Amino acid sequence: MIADLRDRAGALLEAYRAKGLKIATAESCTGGLVAALLTEISGSSAVVERGFVTYSNEAKTESIGVPADLVAAHGAVSEPVARAMAEGALAHSRADVAVGITGVAGPTGGTAAKPVGLVHFGLARREGETVHLERRYGDLGRENVRRRAVEDALLLLEQAIR
Template sequence: MSLFPDDIEAQARRIIETFSARKLMVSTAESCTGGLIAGALTEIAGSSAVVDRGFVTYTNDAKTDMLGVPSSVLATHGAVSRETALLMATGALFRSRAGLAVAVTGIAGPGGGSSEKPVGLVHLAARGRNGKILHREMRYGDIGRTEIRIATIMTALDMLLEAAA
């Protein structure tokens, strides 16, 4: 029995198998998912060969202290922004031994949204030491906190595979 839905478990298994064969390690920087991406990966046996570390940076101070996201970027663009997600991924990559990092920051709800940044808005970024950088802005909609977090995990896992290709 897994803690995660079958599709997430299957995708995490693909990542562990693929990255293990390539000797590629991963780090995560998570805000709205609170460590669940790292949790999905470490649910799979053999993940210790692939998962280097995870950063749960729920507050702005944590994003600055742990990942080096400048407070000026947070003040100008907000925690939920393309700029912040990209800097979170950069911080997770260069504060780890990983070859690839994924970062997520968003509004899972039920409150906290605005017309400009509604509940269900999530910015995801992946960055590799090979120079590959990905960003996705997802607007899942106000589908519920759990559903937004689950959808974000799956998108992040997809991005890890895409960034490694």
């Protein structure tokens, strides 16, 4: 599986490089795994502009400008916050495309309304609407939820340049 992800990441970087586009990430539940995967590949500095690991609510607010009242109203794991994370990463970087990821990886932290395995994604582009994706992976275990979230973040980044 890891080799498949590396191959996808390499192809993604090449596609972005060919179009002269740069990527930023704003990661919560994935803790920087998307940025780590992308930067594992030689030459990634031509595409990966920066990554934000905004694990705490305060980090989301202080580092990428997610409004504290938005987090208070909807919770960190929500569509509005995922969108704001992507938009904030774009606003606080020189990237052309940014992905935001927030979720409940488990094994604790889930509720009936926001169960373990719930992950929200935002994808923002300098020109265009911010896209949202919600996934409910289920309680697959922390490692598997995070890996699935990385896969879907790559999917969004792939779709953004098609």
